[in-house]
Amino acid sequence: MAIEISKLAKEDIPCSVEIVQKAFEDDPYFLWVFDAQKSCPLQEDGDNPFPKSVFCFVLTSHATTYGRSGRYLLTVAELINFIPFNKQFSKERNAASITARCLWGINNGLFYVAKEVPSTNGDGATSVGPPKKNASRIVGVAMWLPPHPLSEPESWYSYFQSWILTFRQAANNILFRGHGGLNIKRYWIWKDAQNAVQSEIWNDSRGYYFCNVIAVADDARGKGIGKKLVEIVTDKADQEGMKCYLESSKKVPNLEIYGRMGFKFAKEMECHDGEDVCKLYCMTREPKYPSKTTPFKG
Numbered sequence: 001m002a003i004e005i006s007k008l009a010k011e012d013i014p015c016s017v018e019i020v021q022k023a024f025e026d027d028p029y030f031l032w033v034f035d036a037q038k039s040c041p042l043q044e045d046g047d048n049p050f051p052k053s054v055f056c057f058v059l060t061s062h063a064t065t066y067g068r069s070g071r072y073l074l075t076v077a078e079l080i081n082f083i084p085f086n087k088q089f090s091k092e093r094n095a096a097s098i099t100a101r102c103l104w105g106i107n108n109g110l111f112y113v114a115k116e117v118p119s120t121n122g123d124g125a126t127s128v129g130p131p132k133k134n135a136s137r138i139v140g141v142a143m144w145l146p147p148h149p150l151s152e153p154e155s156w157y158s159y160f161q162s163w164i165l166t167f168r169q170a171a172n173n174i175l176f177r178g179h180g181g182l183n184i185k186r187y188w189i190w191k192d193a194q195n196a197v198q199s200e201i202w203n204d205s206r207g208y209y210f211c212n213v214i215a216v217a218d219d220a221r222g223k224g225i226g227k228k229l230v231e232i233v234t235d236k237a238d239q240e241g242m243k244c245y246l247e248s249s250k251k252v253p254n255l256e257i258y259g260r261m262g263f264k265f266a267k268e269m270e271c272h273d274g275e276d277v278c279k280l281y282c283m284t285r286e287p288k289y290p291s292k293t294t295p296f297k298g
Helices: 010-023 026-035 073-078 091-108 156-176 182-203 223-239 254-259
Strands: 002-007 110-117 126-128 137-145 208-216 242-248 263-273 278-283
Touching: 010 091, 010 137, 010 208, 010 278, 026 137, 026 278, 073 182, 073 242, 091 137, 091 156, 110 223, 126 263, 137 223, 182 278, 208 223, 223 242, 242 263, 254 263, 254 278
Parallel strands: 002 126, 208 242
Antiparallel strands: 002 110, 110 137, 137 208, 242 278, 263 278
């Protein structure tokens, strides 16, 4: 079988969601930020007909890309009492959230899938481009964010796309009566820690290619699929002279694995919620061929 790397398409989303959920079900950060047993802001009861979660997930929808436009909504939500909502983790709600993120990523991110297809060039062959009709199955997913120059404000197009994602997530909160157990307090603890780390170690004003998610199906691991999903962007970053960045919540074996692809450990990020601490390991990658070319948008 050959491995084919292509851009994520709408029809790829259901299988991609399953792979991501399975890959991260034991992830330390995932378990920490979805700890429904701990107190979360905005969990008071009240008489308002709109669930507080409508506001809660607005915060998470586009803050990971270009900033904190959700902070204002959090302030508004804190001033209002809301009806009770489901605080437990919901796999279905989480799947809806990832689906919304994938729909956003098709037009705004660098989201790829790895497909296992019958080989015509020998076993182990890899091709890049639109998948063939006889593609058998998706075995890996990559979610990259393109670089954004630190000195440039978010474009109107990007801002509009972010709000489309926001409203999709708000609709999900209404449909599922909550944000599926997401601990909003811990989410913002992570965002504050992330902003502090990036301010310290990001030294390229042009921005970084951000490897946000890499997930491979259990039965497809050990075949180099994750490496191909990383190299589809790092190869372009090399050509453009751009740096890359990632965060991993697993020190072993991830730091060694990413190290073989050119990433170097930069700083440990600690997210403290009382005595509960989540550690993430931040890595950066220098381009092999430094240049001043414009980052690609494809």
